[in-house]
Amino acid sequence: MNSAELFLIAMAIIFAVPYLIWRLGRTDYYAPLVVVQILTGILLGPGILGAAYPAYYLTIFTPAVVTALNGVAWWAVMIFVWIAGIELDLKAAWAQRRECGATAALALGVPLLFGCAAAVGMLAWRDGWLGSQGTNTQFVLGVGMACAVTALPILILFLEKLGVLREPLGKRVLRYASLDDVMIWAVLALILLDFDRVGKQAIFLALLVPVSIGYRALMRRIPESDRWYIGLVWLAVCAYGADVSGLHFMVGAFLAGAVTDSEWFNQEHMDLLRRHVLLTVMPVFFLSTGLRTNWSIGGASVFIAAAVLLVASVAGKLAGVGIAGKLLGWARGDIWIVGWLLQTKALIMIIFVNVLLDRHLISSETFTALLLMAVGSTMLTIPMVAPKLAGAKAAAQALPMM
Numbered sequence: 001m002n003s004a005e006l007f008l009i010a011m012a013i014i015f016a017v018p019y020l021i022w023r024l025g026r027t028d029y030y031a032p033l034v035v036v037q038i039l040t041g042i043l044l045g046p047g048i049l050g051a052a053y054p055a056y057y058l059t060i061f062t063p064a065v066v067t068a069l070n071g072v073a074w075w076a077v078m079i080f081v082w083i084a085g086i087e088l089d090l091k092a093a094w095a096q097r098r099e100c101g102a103t104a105a106l107a108l109g110v111p112l113l114f115g116c117a118a119a120v121g122m123l124a125w126r127d128g129w130l131g132s133q134g135t136n137t138q139f140v141l142g143v144g145m146a147c148a149v150t151a152l153p154i155l156i157l158f159l160e161k162l163g164v165l166r167e168p169l170g171k172r173v174l175r176y177a178s179l180d181d182v183m184i185w186a187v188l189a190l191i192l193l194d195f196d197r198v199g200k201q202a203i204f205l206a207l208l209v210p211v212s213i214g215y216r217a218l219m220r221r222i223p224e225s226d227r228w229y230i231g232l233v234w235l236a237v238c239a240y241g242a243d244v245s246g247l248h249f250m251v252g253a254f255l256a257g258a259v260t261d262s263e264w265f266n267q268e269h270m271d272l273l274r275r276h277v278l279l280t281v282m283p284v285f286f287l288s289t290g291l292r293t294n295w296s297i298g299g300a301s302v303f304i305a306a307a308v309l310l311v312a313s314v315a316g317k318l319a320g321v322g323i324a325g326k327l328l329g330w331a332r333g334d335i336w337i338v339g340w341l342l343q344t345k346a347l348i349m350i351i352f353v354n355v356l357l358d359r360h361l362i363s364s365e366t367f368t369a370l371l372l373m374a375v376g377s378t379m380l381t382i383p384m385v386a387p388k389l390a391g392a393k394a395a396a397q398a399l400p401m402m
Helices: 003-025 033-043 054-060 063-086 090-095 097-125 136-148 152-162 168-191 198-221 224-245 249-258 267-280 282-290 299-328 332-341 348-358 364-401
Strands: none
Touching: 003 033, 003 054, 003 063, 003 282, 033 282, 033 364, 063 152, 063 224, 063 249, 063 267, 063 282, 063 348, 090 097, 097 136, 097 168, 097 299, 136 168, 136 299, 136 348, 136 364, 152 168, 152 332, 152 348, 152 364, 168 249, 168 332, 168 348, 198 224, 224 249, 249 348, 267 282, 299 332, 299 364, 332 364, 348 364
């Protein structure tokens, strides 16, 4: 078979297998389709399918097919990150800056510290976690931030699924996550700071300001139908500039969205675009992520590291939100609900650690442990939040009758 035929077989597998698992297994409560797609990517990767059936694996996932899949995955995830940048609700966060600032800082800072402590322990435990181009500082900060991440796009999907996206609670959580999203990409840019190319990075950031002003002026003057095309061109240009300067194209994709106002687009159209990207091309990114998993330093070690990172992530996030809630006088139930909603990590954290792996700051074993941690924390979110929300709604409905 030629490369085109093998590519189409791979695409059929990518879309059919996770859908069948999700639909026939009825996993939606514990593992929404997006989580099943990530897990299926791991199963189809070299660590499991490749190890069990190496001849079959190498027949389908040839270098040419993997290259084609990676190209689709890059563009898919760039669009997804661009949308995440557009959807940042910084104006609302500024209007509630005292509450949002305190909550976002603690919800990010405490799990960051917990994750950094876990990263230090990993380095002391054994070799093989640090990437070939990484320093201990980059590794500790990168792993710590991976434990602190909240995935804004998936959080939106979960809030919609729980029926609270447009309610006050949902809006509050989105404000906290928006501020944390900015910090995630700022820290990533700091981690990727390359003193050999710091001049190029400074030029890119300096040029971004005046060019963004011109871009924003143009977007205000054209109809929405044209804004989509101009926005995608802007995405490609920003991503290219960031990658050439050494900051990685994902940082550029986020910046392209961050300087784009969500008011320029119909919200329903933006929601549809996000869903269509998740449906049509993001599964390819999940598979390409699974193809990068590795258990070579011992599966047990990877699973132990993933468990430690999961504990650090969950405990740190709940502790940070708990401190914020005490300081701001929240109800106890709100602390629990907000803390678990902000656990959602899949996608943005996976994108984050993909960048670290691309730059060889972490090893593929660390990447695998972080990937498992992201899946675990995301799968816990709905089961932990749904019963509390149901109880709160029941109590609110019964209140007028008392």
